Amino acid sequence: MDALRITEITGRALALPGDDIDTDRILPARFLRAITFEGMEAHVFVDDRAAATRAGHVHPFDEPVNQGASVLLVNRNFGCGSSREHAPQGLRRWGIRAIVGESYSEIFFGNSMMLGLACVTATHADLERLMAALAAHPGAAATVDLKAGTCSLAGLTVPVTMPGPARDALMTGAWDTTGLLKERYEDVNAAAARLPYVAGFR
Amino acid sequence: MGKTLLQKVWELHTVRTLPSGQTQLFIGLHLIHEVTTPQAFDELRLRGWPVARPDRTFGTTDHIIPTRERTRPFLDVMAEDMLSALERNCRDFGIPFYGLDDERQGIVHVIGPELGLTQPGMTIACGDSHTSTHGAFGSVAFGIGTSQVRDVLASQCIALEPLKVRRIRVTGQLQAGVYAKDVVLAIIRRLGVSGGVGYAYEFAGDTIERMSMDERMTICNMSIEGGARVGYVNPDDTTFAYFKGRPFAPQGEAFDRAVTWWRSIASDADAVYDDDVEIRADELQPVVTWGVNPGQSVGVAEQVPAATDAATTDALGYMGLAAGQPIAGLKVDVAFIGSCTNGRLSDLREAARIVRGRHVAPHVTALVVPGSVSVRRAAEREGLDEIFRAAGFEWRGAGCSMCLGMNPDKLQGNQVCASSSNRNFKGRQGSPTGRTLLMSPAMVAAAAIAGAVTDVRGMVDAPALSGAGQGV
Known part of the structure; x- marks a missing residue:
């Protein structure tokens, strides 16, 4: 598990302001018809990016300075809606390794955990400060330190949090849960035996 | 101190506490479909693992299938490959599969209850966020992603952190048309x-207690749209009656034993909740969404809000609405009745009651998509298909259809759709500039007839159709 340990993520930061950014926007459904996750990075925010271009703007994921960024700054309820893992898969394959936001949908958070994509939480005020600092220093690097519970960017350091079990799973490299869940299958059978419906109430 | 249903079910299904502090939870029923599973099965093959409990895993197909023409191979090569992969995976791993040629096929959240697979007190997982639907029966049902689908296939378990419980008490009599x-x-x-x-x-309170199972499913289905991954109703006599004679429900004496256990898992009278909220049902009018998330809604007699913040301004702009304009009278191009939220028999009956003897406005494309083959057959036995066809609706095969843009049923350009589905996100219905107005199936029917958003309360004096025992 040592190779899977995640304690600190450093990389260029990218800000995507706005509450309630849903997974249909992160990865539109028509790209879910593929039977692998390969190439999902090409479709991240594809409709939002096209809409921005039509309106004469540049979407943050298209800004030249943001190419190669790995720390994503967001606001409230990021990743709400559909359970599609294609959304965090696409973000991770695009290069994102950590997300700093006010809050996340639980399914998105869980899906991200399964990929070792750290989603940490900061206050609204601190995210405003982080985004302002990044706007003043485009392309600045951010460091998310899970052990210290901080995010630092352009000389600014703010506290970030994560539920204890999720943080421990990342820091000990135990975030790939399948092996753990399989390792004591006799316990699983014992749990099933306690449930009257498993035997059809006979 | 008493316990909530959530606490009881959680404790009963806890295998152990993982070193991280997460709970390893046994999953009583795993429902699978074509979209969120192929990568999970690939990983099982890669690691040489079997499916732990194929006897507690059931598959069907709903998201990518066409609803007009179901013959194989599909015109969409990707959809054909995706369904073929699920068929192969179910065959190779010994999982029962209800495909397009099966009378049991349908939207996964419609067929689970219909077949009696969904039961009170169970933990249920499915790679779909609307798995919360099954909570209507007093199960604890989680939407999960593909890596967690892999976990459940491999171990029949998932790793989760405990949830708090908010009781939402809905009280009072709903008006006709609400x-x-x-x-x-x-x-x-x-x-x-x-x-x-x-x-x-x-979800509790006398309004919920009077609701049929179909109605409770609509409520729990959309828990996730309020951010709650799990929503449930305590099982009661309405719940137990639903299971009588269902194929996978216990029969005979086993049924009686089941009812005793099902009763025992309901929240205790002295259970302590982390939060309590009360909603007055008698004050409600039909609700229509005006924006780009399901919380952006107004009563049909109200106006859309003023553009007081960036999110509202953005949503109004996307929807092409002027701040403060009445929602009633907004022209619609498409009317969609169906989905795991509102694609069940009672939904179709209620919509048919509105459209009978009337006709869809000339500029509106209207379709009805039953949630399952079984719903479709039952509706046809009651003649609902004839009512819809005569009114100018298309009568389709069972599937997710226009709820999401994954199959041939999509909005075009910036069409406005009156929809009985669950999400009005930007681009949700398949066109990147398409616009969705969420509402009840009866309100969709009314909008289809009027050609614009209209208050169905003016149209509900028509007599109920046969067997339409709505409860509320």
Whole structure:
């Protein structure tokens, strides 16, 4: 598990302001018809990016300075809606390794955990400060330190949090849960035996 | 001190506490479909693992299938490959599969209850966020992603952190023309689209208690739109009656034993809740969303809000609405009745009651998509298909259809769709500039007839159709 340990993520930061950014926007459904996750990075925010271009703007994921960024700054309820893992898969394959936001949908958070994509939480005020600092220093690097519970960017350091079990799973490299869940299958059978419906109430 | 249903079910299904502190939870029923599973099965093959409990795993197909022409191979090569992969995976791993040629096929959240697979007190997982639907029966049902689908296939377990419980007590008599859909949209409007994060929603109160199982499913289906991954209703006599004679429900003496156990898992009278909210049902009017998330809604007699903040301005702009304009009278191009939220028999009956003897406005494309083959057959036995066809609706095969842009049923350009589905996100219905107005199936029917958003309360004096025991 040592190779899977995640304690600190450093990389260029990218800000995507706005509450309630849903997974249909992160990865539109028509790209879910593929039977692998390969190439999902090409479709991240594809409709939002096209809409921005039509309106004469540049979407943050298209800004030249943001190419190669790995720390994503967001606001409230990021990743709400559909359970599609294609959304965090696409973000991770695009290069994102950590997300700093006010809050996340639980399914998105869980899906991200399964990929070792750290989603940490900061206050609204601190995210405003982080985004302002990044706007003043485009392309600045951010460091998310899970052990210290901080995010630092352009000389600014703010506290970030994560539920204890999720943080421990990342820091000990135990975030790939399948092996753990399989390792004591006799316990699983014992749990099933306690449930009257498993035997059809006979 | 008493316990909630969530606490009881959680404790009964806990295998152990993992070193991280997460709970390893046994999953009583795993439902699978074509979209969120191929990568999970690939990983099982890669690691040489079997499916732990193929006897507790069931597959069907719903998201990518066409609803007009179901013959194989599909015109869409990707959809054909995706369905073929699920067929192969179910065959190779010994999982029962209800495909397009099976009378049991349908939207996964419609067929689970219909077949009696979904039962009170169970933990249920499915790679789809609307798995919360199954909570209507007093199960604890989680939407999960593909890596967690892999976990459940491999171990019949998932790793989770405990949830808090918010009780939402809905009280009072709904007016004619106001439905379960309006109740849940009103709850989301009040508590917000992220208000439920970290919570399971327990829906209680006399309004919920009077509701049929179909109506309770509509409520629990949209828990996730309020941010609550899990929503449930305590099982009661309405719940137990639903299971009589269902193929996978216990029979005979086993049924009686089941009822005793099902009763025991309901929340205790002295259970302690992390939060309590009350909603007055008698004050509600039909609800319509005006924006780009399910919390952005108004009563049909109200106006869309003023552009007071960036999110509202953005949503109004996307929807092409002027700040403060009345929602009633807004022209619609498409009317869609169906989905796991509102594609069940009672939904179709209620919509048919509105359209009978009337006709869809000339500029509106209207379709009805039953949630399952079984719903379709039952509706046809009652002649509902004839009522819809005569009114100018298309009568389709069972599937997710226009709820999401994954199959041939999509909005074009910036069409406005009156939809009985669950999400009005930007681009949700398959066109990147398409616009969705969420409402009850009866309100969709009314909008289809009028060609614009209209208050169905003016049209509900028509007599109920045969067998339409709505409860509320």
